[in-house]
Amino acid sequence: MSVREHLEGIFREQEDLDLTSGGIVKPLFYLSIPLIITNVLQTAYNVVDTAWLGRYGTTEVAAISFAFPLIFLLISFAMGLSVAGSVLVAQYVGANREGEAEYAASQTVAFSMLASIAIGLAGYPFVDDVLRLFDAEPEIIAAAAEYLRIYALGLVFVFGFFMFISLMRGYGDTVTPMLIMFVTVVINVILDPLLIFGVGPFPEMGIAGASLATIFSRAITLAIGLWIMLRGHRGVRIRLSQMVPDPSYGLKLLRIGLPASFEGSSRALTITLLLFVVATFSEPVIAGYGIGTRVLSVIVLPAIALSQGVETMTGQNIGAGEVDRAAETNRIAGWTLFLVLTAAGLLTTLVAEPVVSIFTTDPAVVDVGSSFLYYVAPTFGLFGAMYAHLGGFRGVGMTMTAAGVVIVAFGLVQFPFAWYASSEWGPTGIWLSFAVSHFVGATVAIGLFRRGTWRSKGVAGVARRRGPPVDVDAESTVEGDSADDD
Template sequence: MGIQKAFVDLFDKQDDLDLTSGSIVRPLCILALPVILTNAIQTVYTLIDTFWLGQYGNPSLAAITLAYPLAYLLLAVSYGLPVAGSIHVAQETGGENPRRAAHAAAQTITYGLMAGVVVGGLGFFLVDDVLALYNITPTVHRLATQYLQLLSLGLPATIGFVAFVSLMRGSGDTVTPVPIMLGSLALNATLDPVLIFGWGFVPEMGIRGAAIATVTARTLAILVGFTLLFGSKRGLGIEPHQFRPDLSWARRLVRTGVPTSFEQTGRGIAINLLLVMVGTFSTAAVAGYGIGIRIISTVGFATVGISKAVETMTGQNIGAEKLDRAVSLNYRAAAIAFGSLSVLAAATWLGAEPLVRLFTDHQPTVEHSVTFLHWVVPTFGCMGVARTFVGGFRGVGKTIVAAVIVLTMRGVIRLPMAWFGAQEIGPEGIWVAIAASNVLGATLAFAWFRFGPWRESALETIDSSSDELAEVASDD
């Protein structure tokens, strides 16, 4: 009952939110909290598959571990479309243009599902050849291929649900997706052991069962999500004819979304390359890095929540032509992120060794992980600043700027520094590179937001977008 009441309270609070006037801090927190919960649920989603396949056998566990980065890359290729839709819905909602917001949402769903079918089809036929590039056993290769091919077939459902979450967030509602994701998580957790090990008349499917459970849970989640989006008071008032493909909207979504897809793809490649560098050292160094990343990822929930809340609030204020308020909320959010995460950093730094020993007592692994945390943890505040301003640039529609900041931070700064540090110092050189790139990335994001030539074009971009949508609406 306590959890149910908390959700009802959040629903009520978001219903009363005005993102374009009044307080900045209160709506920022109310928007960010459900996003943090959503990301936490998604992490548990993957942990459940990993747990049950770990019980099933090491080859399946190795296969799913290898498959996750490739599954992320498949999603990243199409990820820009839902983000683009969220930005346009936020801007039109802020401009009090509900019909245009609905048109933006419908076109996002149309082209998002198309992209999911195309990318999923390519993934189904290509994953076997891509996995052949890895130095893995034939058994692991076969199992990873089976898992990824089934996930590829379910990619339209995954993209569809990402689009649903993004569009609701753009309208200012980050609460509605949370209970749907909880239901999807519960279904996946129930189906996993049944389909993996077999039960009653259900045959034993192994890793294919994990993939089927995931795809089934995501498909049902998107059916519930779309029902709410189209047929409830929490929806956007989408009309059936608005799903008709509109080439002018395809150009708009591509222009806004492609940079984000490049950003997410580049992020995934950078993560894998960094792991390759770490993998050249001892098993203890690799394990220590893995534990450190798990601890760091919990902070990532908070930074993503703040970033997405800033993206929505910035988009709505730009749509309402309140550029000064949009700028102010970005600075305020960055200050909140830096301050709160710095306090968390101090606590984590002091408690680094006890935290690591929750995962392992192997002393060399503990030493590597604690050293990693002692270098990276002090930059928590910088991580929050960088993601805050990246969210702000997306809200304005400057997704190219956001992508350049992220790819510069991870590809131009972090990877070369990590390679050089690994050669000269060892694993600790990689830890130093990660910390330095966080600081330099935050500096770059702040400087670009403070001094970059984006303000002059921001309202002009929104005005031109409104004119194009007006033409679309009149055609309808």
Template sequence: MLLRSTTDVVKMERGKIQAMREQILNGPIEKTLIKLAYPLIISNLVQVLYNITDTFWLGKLGREALAAPGTSWPIIGTLMALGMGFATAGFAFIGQYIGAGEYERANRSAGALYSLMLLFSTLTAAISLAILPYALHFMKVTPNVYPYAKAYATVVFAGVPFSFTFIAFSALMRAAGDTKTPVKISMLTVFMNIILDPLLIFGIGPFPKWGVAGAAIATVLSNATGALIGAWLLTRGKLGLHLTRETLKPDFHFYSRIFRVGLPAAVGQSANSFGFVFLTRIIYGYGDVAYAAYTITTRLVNFLTSIARGISMAMGTMVAQNIGAEKYGRAKKIAERAMITNFMIASLAVLIIGIFRVPIFRVFLDDPEVIAQSEYVLKYFLTSVPFFNGIFVVVTMTFSSAGHTKKRMILDMLRLWGFRIPLSYIFGYVPGINLLGVWIPLAELFGMTPKGVFFGMGMSNFLAATIALMWFMKGTWMKRIIEEDIRKGS
């Protein structure tokens, strides 16, 4: 049997992209959404399963080790978000090109995005390692947690190029309507991570005992495996989009367009992640116990809302391609269906956590103080999660998928810097204000405890979701960003 040529493989895979495009543009919304979402849902569940496993094993080392990844991730996320912003822009361009039937433009853009992410990630890794000690000190990380957080983040930063290139690969596949391939690779890497975690943390068998650093090393090795598999598939043309030496050459014209569209998304997401550096500082003001309770609770809600996140990502693919085909009414309807579905799923998730909170927490850390603090997180913060996942996340995903990244940037920054950080600090640390001779209690309402911090966080979700929904209904996002290219025919 003769082997098929690379050209034949590319043509066959492009035919699959065209068939998926037809379903996205004209097929039943719910059925298509489920088809695209279920691989992403599985991937999210498996990824969160790893996070929970990671939390479980690190919890065996103590409260300080358990807090290390959660402490480090605001710093890691700040710089990683820059890459995510450019990937978001590439996703919007490529998705809209495919929706418009411009497959060659989509292919050239894919190569340019991938090479940009590779170059940018190297610079990001170097900057991350340089600022790490200063960032940890700024966050007021306690002396007990500091060495663990520094060890974890140092290793993860070294693996940033692998993370960035896999982000690019996943964005390219989702834009083309292929949600299965990146999920298969993600599942492989997550299971690899789950296996390596206890081996490298505790030094089982021939493996060295690296403690918290072992968890980070397991993460980097797994990410590297996924990135290399993704690169191999793209360069072999096995996924419709085909990266060659020609398409991977620096394309400064496309880079400028990626920066123009991607910079607001990158700034917004980086500012969002950097905001969590401040938020971590605010929570740590009440000690390790409050932060450990926050870390475990957010890991649990992430597990239970994985379905909602998968639906949002699938919706983004459908919105991008429908915007590219100028089917704006259908794009709006898709977003509305996703909004209702996600709100219901997130509400159920919060209810489940509320019912089983104590026994679940004891699985990870049987610490009475932490379990007591978790009640505050649930009551004052997690009750707002349906508004965040169901409305805010869907609206921001819709804006970015349509290429209107400035709108997303404004919403992201407003939620965190306009609402969450100020409100968390005010209700957590400011006793009250004297307004025209009348004393208005603020933090005093919550006894000057972490309750006020978590109340402020919850309020930020309610307020941001309301503003996002109002902006979405105005419909100013229903305009494609590839119009200039299509009109010029270049």
């Protein structure tokens, strides 16, 4: 069988996938496995940049470390708008309201591009001022600013690509974005050394070359994504006539999307704030913390991917009026992640020292990193159960609730606990803060889900959608949306 025939077979199976009837396990994992691969490929983007810049110079590697937190905040906002579009599209697809789904997708594309252009142009003049807040060496700040200025001007391509992935997910297609993400990584891998070092006809651009390679590869893949959506052959369809910005729809996207942005950024912000606590200890503790959180980030990938799959299935089932099926999807995903990640966590504690030794040969760092895993790894399953239910909240449109759970678990519990406990028990107090936050997050998320507020909200949304379909060519606003948060 040729590669083309194999890919066509994958696509045909994807099109036959029914998210609102039949079994739950197969469609849920069929959605989630490509999402895991997509997330891994996204991580590869950063690894490739760091690897090539590491060969170019130490200053450039340090500059990337300072640029990344700002980039992550921008990406979090992009992901928020994308989640809003994905939720609306999933609910309309589940309700068999293709016209509204197309309108939601078209408006999401329009507002994502407008927002990215506005943010990029507004942020461009202040790049240097923001970076100076880190109080790093001038040459590092200069290099980071060079990277970020190019990134700001090309932000529309970054936002646009995340928007494409989310809209495709809302329709239930996660294979196509995975393949296009792979193309993106390949282009970036090829362009990075050419532009950084100046190979052949290309000039030597250093860190600016890495930024330009990223933006160019995103632009190419966004063009492919827009072509796919304009044709409408892969589920998602956008129409130029429906991309005229509708202010009321823009407010709806912000109302759903901003809490999702807070959810994404607050977790990373907490990890960053914990550095202030960790920095009060010795260098081996700092290094061990870095390795421990890196291992944790690997565990986060399947949890977030399955959470996104739950989000899509919940949205489509709410739209179809299958509220009990949406609840069962969350229950299955929650238990699956809890059991699988708990087993993975317990296994990690048994091989903690060999795992940490992959990253370092320093016995002191190995000891600290292993200690981190002994306390944190057994609670991986709690983290997974929490994120599975957060996907359910997002699928209903309760993005504020999902964000609230994350803020409570990591902002109000983990950071204060780490600050106090570290003064009493040393680094062990920091490791315990992870375990405590995972327990609190899982307990709160599951407790809120079992209260059933999301169920009444979903039923109300379904009732509103049972009216006559809206002619989106004649009216600019789609009525009967259930994705407004409490």
